[in-house]
Amino acid sequence: MTKQSKAQDTGKRELRILVTGGGTGGHVAPALAVIQTIREQSESADWTPTFLYVGSEGGVEKGLAASAGVPFAGVQSGKLRRASRWYKMLSLQNLMDLFRIPVGVGQALGEVRKFRPDVVFATGGYVSVPPVIAGWSLRAPVLTHEQTVQVGLANQINARFAARIALSFEGALEELPPRIRPRAFVTGNPVRKVIFGGDRDRAREFCGFDPADDALPTVYVTGGARGARKLNLSLLEAMPELLTQCRVILQCGQNSDFETVTARVQELKDHLVRRVFVTPFLGSEIGDIYALADVVVGRSGAGTVTEVSALGKPALLIPLVPTGGDEQNRNARRLVEAGAAALLPNVDLDGARLAHEILALVGDPERLARMGKATLALARPRAAQDLAEAVIGLAQGRK
Known part of the structure; x- marks a missing residue:
């Protein structure tokens, strides 16, 4: 029985949620916390979620997604390694990764087309950029979440394609270009x-x-x-x-x-x-x-x-x-x-x-x-709930 037919059997609308982010556990844990919260919210709702996690084949996200019971699709990804001087960025690793990025975008585009998400939820890390670009190109609304005070390079890119930008700290707002700050809101960082x-x-x-x-x-x-x-x-x-x-x-x-x-x-x-x-x-x-x-x-x-x-x-x-x-x-x-x-x-x-x-x-x-x-006193206990509600709101808006 397919997930689509399961949704039909329950009489609930299916919301298809593509999740991406990885490279470190710090990017994956918030994503899994939001997935768990969405699942819990769906029990008393008129919709049911179907998830796909898109990440790197060699990243920690593959195993963590599997342990959470979330289907996983692996794509190639390139990492832009920042340096204090521009010429140091012209390393062999950076040049090789520049070729991996378009490959990853192509692979992500294929996964997005097959999955047909109602929303893309990204938690950063260089692997999240191709799925975000692919989702945006197919008109799926994107919500990206930044976990740190400083907005990472991947999320600086993702934010330009995002309908909403969730931040963990107020201070991160200053990291965003003025023209996209109105799309940002502060939730805190979800925890498991x-x-x-x-x-x-x-x-x-x-x-x-x-x-x-x-x-x-x-x-x-x-x-x-x-x-x-x-x-x-x-x-x-x-x-x-x-x-x-x-x-x-x-x-x-x-x-x-x-x-x-x-x-x-x-x-x-x-x-x-x-x-x-x-x-x-x-x-x-x-x-x-x-x-x-x-x-x-x-x-x-x-x-x-x-x-x-x-x-x-x-x-x-x-x-x-x-x-x-x-x-x-x-x-x-x-x-x-x-x-x-x-x-x-x-x-x-x-x-x-x-x-x-x-x-x-x-x-x-x-x-x-x-x-x-x-x-x-620094904790934001509603972070996972607020992010889950934002993701669902975007998905339902597209429906």
């Missing part, structure tokens, strides 16, 4: 519902922690879905000191670091090994991990910043060194200025400094409490 309602006991059991160590604070360290090598290696250096006073959970990323990290951890003394848990990636367990964590340490990508804000978690943020934009520094400083996070510049990151900063935080419970309250 799985991060809420976690259970500390389940997390302790999942990590294999000894209940005798429950009095120790727990530190959750993450470099995101792809990981952060410098952070992983610095944490390894810091572990002998940290584990005397903390338990550590490390999401090291889906890269070659996992074997290196686990081998080094096994070299620790037995009682310290029991206080550390290493995993390449956290799925449905993430809510439990957040519930157990007293401090979150990580990069300041949109996903991490949004999730710690939604949960009111104190954070130590280590912005990724900017390549052209400076969005991670701007994300981090927004929390630091609000008293919600501490900042460790990437240039200063090493084992000794990381241990010092973490121990300073966990050793001051009153400061952690103040930071948690300040972090929670």
Whole structure:
């Protein structure tokens, strides 16, 4: 039975929603949060959604879309790597990707024609540009969403084709050309519902922690879905000191670091090994991990910043060194200025400094409490609902 016939059998109108965005989990997580919200809203509505996720074959979005039960179509994509000087942008990788972009647009055009979307919802990343252009060319309304304070290059392009432009922060409005600002509105950044309602006991059991160590604070360290090598290696250096006073959970990323990290951890003394848990990636367990964590340490990508804000978690943020934009520094400083996070510049990151900063935080419970309250005050809990309603509004308008 086709999805079209399923819609007819329920007596509901079908709304066809093409979703695109990827490259990092920070682009994919908001898309999946909105998909989940739309599904929930459809239960009591006179319409039913049919989704297609268009992304890169080699990106994290393929697996994440599959785990959410969303059909996926892969296209080629080119990435324009920004640099401080124009001639540095004439790299071999950029020139090769310039040829991939029209191929990706052609592939996306084919997928869009087959799917016939009522709306295109884009969350950024270079892979989102071809589907946005293809959808716009076939007169499907486009809604694009920017997760950071600084509008990324892909979304600067997408915004020119968009009927509506959703922003996570008021400050991002200034990043848009004046002529398209009237199409913009602020929603905040959606978060996965799985991060809420976690259970500390389940997390302790999942990590294999000894209940005798429950009095120790727990530190959750993450470099995101792809990981952060410098952070992983610095944490390894810091572990002998940290584990005397903390338990550590490390999401090291889906890269070659996992074997290196686990081998080094096994070299620790037995009682310290029991206080550390290493995993390449956290799925449905993430809510439990957040519930157990007293401090979150990580990069300041949109996903991490949004999730710690939604949960009111104190954070130590280590912005990724900017390549052209400076969005991670701007994300981090927004929390630091609000008293919600501490900042460790990437240039200063090493084992000794990381241990010092973490121990300073966990050793001051009153400061952690103040930071948690300040972090929670930055949250926008209705982001997913507002974006879902905007997507549905555009789709119904086309109908």
